[in-house]
Amino acid sequence: MNANAKRLLLSAALLMLTPLLAAAGNASGAHADKLTAAHVSVSSSDRQTELAVHASGWIAEIAKQPGFKAWRGAQPEITALGPGTHSWLVLVKQPTGAVIGYIVVQAVQEGGGYAIEEYGLGQYLYDEATRKRGVAQATNGTEETSESVGSPLYLHPLLAVWKNKPAKGSILLTDAMSGESLPLTENQWLKLYKKEEQRSAALLSVVPPAAKLARAVSNSSFDPYGLLPWLTNAVPLSADSNGKAIVRALEEKRQIRYTSERFDDKMRYVWSVTGFHRWENNVVYAALESDDSETGKRFVPLALLTEFGAFYD
Structure with a gap:
């Protein structure tokens, strides 16, 4: 991107975002609980500008995809998740103030840049x-x-x-x-x-603010509990590094389910997989839906899902 294009993108982002970078609290200094990740204000103006440009660029691109029409003209509201400023929650808001989606952003420590941890429609994280x-x-x-x-x-x-x-x-x-209440204590968390910190960090991929989506597939919703293949010794789909078998199954409109046993196998997450987005850097985000129709759709990196669970046909 040349200098003029960058200036135009930055100007547009700042016009949109002037009232929107939200400060949701201040760090409590030496008395902060090391497990407490309260919303804190982003102190660096450079960081704010970078996040504004990235968030507005991603929203504009995602808004072109099936099901995301409401994101057109939407504005991001950014708060830090933290301690520190390594991850942020971006609420995607209509001009009326209604929240219509979210993005979680992670700063990539090695090499710099930002990665999209997840994004979604409808119900959002930390409501x-x-x-x-x-x-x-x-x-x-x-x-x-x-x-x-x-x-x-x-x-x-x-x-x-x-x-x-x-x-x-x-x-x-x-x-x-x-x-939902989790079978988890503070120490266990x-x-x-x-x-899992290093395992998940190794799966992050930088997504530039002007990145494009190279492919999008959107399939029909279905009940993730209609079949329970993980209870019948069914063989999961191959979890190769690029998720080719999973992507192919979704392109063929097959009903794919994803499950992950968490917290020493005390809790099982189950989602139906109803599509995917592939960004131009070849990172694939799988579209997850629960059995609750009100929770919307959640796009999560395929590499992370295969690391911590399994897909079934």
Whole structure:
């Protein structure tokens, strides 16, 4: 991209984003809990500008794909997930303020640049209303009586958690998307974070702000629990490095299911796989849908999914 093009892209991004980079709290200094990932403001103006350009570029490109028409003209609101400023949650908002999607961005430590951890339509990660409902259900209370403070803990799409501090009782960890209570303690989360940090970081691929989507496939939704091949000793699809067998199956409109056993096999995630996006750097994001039609669609790197689970035909 030449200098003029960069200036035009930056100008457009800044016009769109002036009111939108959100500061959702300040780091609590030496007293911060090492597990607490409260929203914090992004302090570096250079970092803000970079994130603004990347987010607006990605939104514009994704908006061209099937199912993402509502993203046209949408504006990103960016908050840090953290401690530190290595990952960010981008809420995709319409001019009315309605949230219609999200992107999670990760700074790539080696070589610089930014990677897209995941993105999605509809329900989004770290929605406060979903968190409160989840805490109420887990404590057999109501949203009014189950007062708590939530802090996001994020490593990758399969380790995205709310840490909830109730007014009374012990710390409760819940799923960042569904709000479901997790069979996980703080110490267990920290151990899992340390165990999977390098594995997940090795799977990150930089996505430039002007990157294009080279291929998009969108298939019909279906019930992920209509068949349970992981219980019948079925052989999973080949998990080669490029996911060719999985991509081919999706191009052939076959019903593919994905499952991952997490937290010492105490919890199983199950999704239907209803398409994919392939970016021009050849990184593929699989489209995941749950059995709850209200949760929308979640695009997660195929390489990460194959690392931590299996696909079934």
